[in-house]
Amino acid sequence: KFGVFPFQSSCDKDVILNILSVLTDLLSLGTGRRIHYVISKGGSEALLQALATAARSEPPDHGTLLPLLRLLARVGQRDRKFGLKVQKAEATDVILSLTRRNLGHHLHLTHCLWVLRVCASNVTTGTILGINGAMELLFKVITPYSKRHIRTVSHDCQTGKSSIQPFLSFSESNSRRAVNRGYLGELLRLYQDWHRNDVSNNYICIRRGLLLCLKYITNIQLGRETFLGCRGMEILFTSVQDCLSCKNLDAIITTATHILRKCYPKEHLPVVTVRSSYSFHLPGNDKAEPPCEGSEGKWLKGDCESEGEEEDEKDLDNEDVESKEEDYDLETDVNKLKSRPVLDRPEEELGQYEAMCPELSQNFQELEFESEEKKSLEDRTENLPCAPSHFIPSATSVKHPSCRWRNQSVTEMGPDPGEQDFKVSRQSWRKKEECKWDHTDEKRDIAKEAQDTDYCEEEDPARSHVLSLCPLPKDAAWYKKLFDPHCEASINPSPGGRLESSDIVRNLLEKHQGDIPFHSPRFYAARAKCVKSIPGYRDLAFPDFWGHQPPPYSRPVLERKHGVQRDKVLDDIRRLIQPGDVIGRTVFDLDDPSNSSPGAPDCLAFFSKFESGNLRKAIQVREFEYDLIMNADVNSNQHHQWFYFQVRNMKSAVPYRFNIINCEKFNSQFNYGMQLVMYSVKEALQGRSRWVRAGQEICYYKNHYRCSAAAGGGVRGRFYYTLTFSIKFPHKDDVCYLAYHYPYTYSTMMSHLDILEQNRNPKKVYWRQQTLCQTLGGNPCPLLTITAMPESKNRDDLEQFCNRPYVFLTARVHPGESNASWVMKGTLEFLVSSDPIADLLRKCFIFKVVPMLNPDGVINGNHRCSLSGDDLNRQWLTPNSWLHPTIYHAKGLLYYLRSIGRAPLVFCDYHGHSQKKNVFLYGCSIKETLWQAGCMVDTAVVTEDVGYRTLPKILDKVAPAFVMNSCSFLVEKSRESTARVVVWKEMGVLRSYTMESTYCSCSHGLYRVSKSFT
Structure with a gap:
């Protein structure tokens, strides 16, 4: 045990060297407990005092200084208060003086740099050292590529970290000082020089050390602006492209990519406002929504100041983050946990819910009457899709008889008469004054509508297609009429201007095999007519109307290819470096349909105005790449995650890249093997009606788009994330639907309840469907x-x-x-x-x-x-x-x-x-x-x-x-x-x-x- 270090009491050099040797041997072996013990007994202070004494001798005795510096570096790494002890011992000037004296001696300099690095880990000490000239001193150490200086620079960067880095990472003032004195541009030139000359990749640690210095300087706004002004984006982007072919350079590529992402100029989303395209006037709210200035309002000071945080390519594990946050969020007040709050409404209001518990007052003496009434209703709907018997099998399909349906139309995608699509038109919903209806009457109305041969006509014009749905070759005429945008000449409008399309729907329904359990297109359409939406949907998405079956196989999760996120990020950065390659054409815009150009050749067409649909804007970036923007929740400016839209006019076997650029969750299962789902109309009409997992090269990462605090409701600099994926469509000129997950609409649920009620065994199953509200x-x-x-x-x-x-x-x-x-x-x-x-x-x-x-x-x-x-x-x-x-x-x-x-x-x-x-x-x-x-x-x-x-x-x-x-x-x-x-x-x-x-x-x-x- 060493309670006292006799450095001051002994002037004998041999004694001091022996003590230092013993300490070195003791602290080099075993665990860190020995070092902590030395620290607890005043070891750090004793070593600093011995350093100051040895440094005052003329000339300095490096035989004593070098082991002292080695011990200081080792002990200082474990001493949390080492920086403060250096200040108290007034050793900062001593260390800087030793460093200046040894600039020409790489071995002595290396020991000084080790101690400087440890001192700079304390913010205050690092700032003091920076003020006293440490930055200028250290930048003299890092020199351009030459064999003469390789040893010195290599010793400084032997772990991939330069001694400059602690000064920049722990002290913003040092970073500003480096920028103001032109060191950022000098670092870029040094990195470029080492990158150009290190053709054998022997000095990766030096190159990465220079990049880390750049990374810390660009943590501040001034650093990022200066980096852009020095053409740093172009320099690093070019160097990364040179490194991609070598796996040994992953560390350099990753660090350079972090810098590029961080310094990419922040932009607003290319939308008029981040608020939803749809708004709903709330009862009792007479205040109008505030108008939005420009795209999202101006940036507020500090909106982007949080860019300094390092973002690893490997995304954070959200479960670990949740568990850490959970402990701080736990309710620890036993009284609150045990208390039972008072009723939140008058007690007399509860009486109205008695009607929602008919099972408690059911008069089963009337069961015979109810059975007869049920039988009468079933007789009226005997042609509707139903199970073979009243018993619902647990694993068998429900066969539906073929049916006919007249005067149901297939409409266009939107207001543009040039757009053409495959959707079933729905009757516009009418406002009802009643708050509640009798479920039995409603059920009969739905059944009658589904069976009725005279379906309601649409007021808006719709395209007419005559088609035959037996097994068809690829060049079948109906395919061309259905999917070819240049077939208007073959369509004959009715005298009133309406385009008749009843034959299409009738043939569709006749060819529907009825092999989808618990689904009926007729029931679905009848229910969908009654749905009330803010946009006033007139169209049905084909997958919801036609139905789908689960795939007859299971698939493993998608294996994530190494470096896929890095490659996608570099593609995004290329837009900034090479703007001439970007098309930037808006092909779909929910806010302003006149602003879109869906008729452009070799361009996909998009649509989302159907139940549960969500796509706000589509922008063609390159020939086969599109940026997509989701709509926010109604009366909101956030919650962009769900998507469900239609795409058509594609080429087959060509990889299309889609980037959904305004996601908000900071992590997603898309980073861990999840794929989106896709539904092909051509596949469905050929008997394979199913949603399938689709998409390759999928990743989810933070992008350069930001929401200003003014537009984000006061939330400072809200980040957006990109979900990117590539898809090869199976058929040319198909109509496909893409969704975040398997869609399940309100109309699907209502029609499913209708079929369940019809097909249950009323003798065994008590079923009552009521309207809650x-x-x-x-x-x-x-x-x-x-x-x-x-x-x-x-x-x-x-x-x-x-x-x-x-x-x-x-x-x-x-x-x-x-x-x-x-x-x-x-x-x-x-x-x-x-x-x-x-x-x-x-x-x-x-x-x-x-x-x-x-x-x-x-x-x-x-x-x-x-x-x-x-x-x-x-x-x-x-x-x-x-x-x-x-x-x-x-x-x-x-x-x-x-x-x-x-x-x-x-x-x-x-x-x-x-x-x-x-x-x-x-x-x-x-x-x-x-x-x-x-x-x-x-x-x-x-x-x-x-x-x-x-x-x-x-x-x-x-x-x-x-x-x-x-x-x-x-x-x-x-x-x-x-x-x-x-x-x-x-x-x-x-x-x-x-x-x-x-x-x-x-x-x-x-x-x-x-x-x-x-």
């Missing part, structure tokens, strides 16, 4: 009640029927999470099926189901919000009956069930997770929350039923996609207004869950690396 947009939000019919009419069976516990299920509160609807679809099909387990569940429970909590958001192509611009899953705490009607009434129904002593046994809200794999649950637990937060738990005060873990454990055993280890039962402050937490806290539902299902694949179990979940 009308949405803001005037669309009904359905509420389902599913259970088993009572065994008989005797009192015991009826009492058992009424006393079954409730299970409350909801889904699709976030419109972009379409996988939640597919999971709900499977749930409903199973619950009404003839499967013995389903029959047992119906006999044990009453299922209350709200299959779509946010119909308006789904209809209008939103990603997260409703028409109010609010995230409905953050409104459960205090929902507004006008702005959030579905949440308000769903919560009211839960309140009512609790008030009559029938609170649900289980509540589960279905969601989709865009950044995690597998299926898992979020629940609520007081004890687990307190334990995770590190709080002491008094078991006498906090008692808790652990039954909330029962269902997850069961699912972990029986469901291959479910992973218990991904589940969490923590209560976060930021989640206190979600359905899961509110139902747990206010309704007292112990088993209140959010179920998350991945967009892409499983990492565990039977479905590992498979992606065919929905």
Whole structure:
């Protein structure tokens, strides 16, 4: 143990050298504990004092100084207060003086540089050294390429880091000093010189050290501006191109790419405003939306000042970030966790929800009458698509008889008469004054409309096509009329100016094989007519109308090719370096259709004005490359993630690159093997009607577009991200649809409920479909009640029927999470099926189901919000009956069930997770929350039923996609207004869950690396 270092008390050089030798040997072996022990006993101070004493001798005794400097460098790396100790010992001038004296001696200089590097790790010390001339001194060390200076520069950069870097990375003032004195331009020239002369790649560490210096200087705005003025973009871009062919230069390429991305001039999105193209006037809100200046308003000072952070090519693992943030967000107030808030509405209001529980007052003496009425309704709809019997099979397809349908038209894409497309026209919806309707009458109307041979005519003109849908050659005339934009001459308008197209739809429906389970084009179109949307959709997307089947195979996740993100980023930078290669033609613009030029030769045509569609703008960048911009959620300026659009006029076997440039999430499953989905009309008409995973060279990364604080609602410099992918379309002149995930529209859900109701076994399945409420947009939000019919009419069976516990299920509160609807679809099909387990569940429970909590958001192509611009899953705490009607009434129904002593046994809200794999649950637990937060738990005060873990454990055993280890039962402050937490806290539902299902694949179990979940 060394309590005292006798450097000052001894003047004997041999004694000092022996002590230094012993210390060096001791600290070179073992763990860092020895160094920390020396530091705790004042070792750093003693070494600094010995250095000052040795440096004062004339001439300096390098035999003593060199081991001293080595020890200082080693100890200083572990001493967090080393910089302050250097200042206190007044050793900064001593170290700088030694460095100046040894500029011509590379071995002595190297030891001085080691200590300077450690000193500069302290911001204050580094700044003082910079003021005293350390920057000028260090830039003398880095010289142009020459064999004479290679040893000195190599020793300084032997680890790929120069001694200048700590001065630049820890002190902005030093970076500004370097810029103001012209060192940035000098660094660029030095790097260019070393890059040009190091043809054998022997000095990669020196070249990377120079790049790291540039990276730290460009952390500040002044550095980036100077870098651009010195043609730094062109210099580094050229050097990177020279390095791409050599794998050994990945470190240089990565560092140079970081600098290029950081210094790329920040731009606004090429849109009029970041606010949604659609707006909805909210009830009680007389304030008009503020006009937007220019594209997005002016940059505010500091909007781009956060560019200094290093962004690795390997994207951050979002799960780790979430877990770190989660601990700081946990609710640790036991009183808040245990308290049950008061009712958020007058108690007398709860009486209205009695009508939504008909199963509690059902008069089963009238079952015979109901059966006769049901039979009459079935007789009226016997020609409609239905299952072969009333029993819904669990794994067999539903065959639909062929049908005829007249006067249904195929319309154009948009207002431009030159545009041509394949979409089924829909009747414009009419405003209804009633807030509620009788479901039975509505059901009969839908059935009548689907069966009716005289369909409503459209007011707008539509193109007429006569086509035959038997197996067709590629050059079939109907293909040309359907997909060729130059076929107008073959179309004969009707005398009134309307183009008749009933033959197309009639032939389509006659050729529909009816092999898609639980889907009918006629039911879908009948339901779609009644949908109310802000744009007033007149067209149906073909995949939703025609239907689709799951692919008969599973596919592994996409393997990410090494360097694909780097290559895409360099392509983006090439636009700045070589602007002459950029076409910059707008081919689709939702805000201003007259601004688009879809008729250009060799140019794709886009369209998105259909239910759940989302594409705002398409810009042709190069011949086969397009920038795409998504629309924000209605009444919002954010939530750009969901996309669903149509593209046509393509060439086959040609890779088209698409860049969606205004995504907002900082990470995505697209970086981990996920692909988008594509639907080909030609494939569907040839009997392969299915969404397929598509896209190669997929990556997701931060781009150079920014949203100013003024346009972003005060959010400073909001970043945007690019999702880029390449697709080779299978057919020429096809019509294809691309989507973020498998679309599931509101009309799909409503028609699916119609078919389920028609095909259930009424003797075994109790089914009631009611309207929970009308949405803001005037669309009904359905509420389902599913259970088993009572065994008989005797009192015991009826009492058992009424006393079954409730299970409350909801889904699709976030419109972009379409996988939640597919999971709900499977749930409903199973619950009404003839499967013995389903029959047992119906006999044990009453299922209350709200299959779509946010119909308006789904209809209008939103990603997260409703028409109010609010995230409905953050409104459960205090929902507004006008702005959030579905949440308000769903919560009211839960309140009512609790008030009559029938609170649900289980509540589960279905969601989709865009950044995690597998299926898992979020629940609520007081004890687990307190334990995770590190709080002491008094078991006498906090008692808790652990039954909330029962269902997850069961699912972990029986469901291959479910992973218990991904589940969490923590209560976060930021989640206190979600359905899961509110139902747990206010309704007292112990088993209140959010179920998350991945967009892409499983990492565990039977479905590992498979992606065919929905």
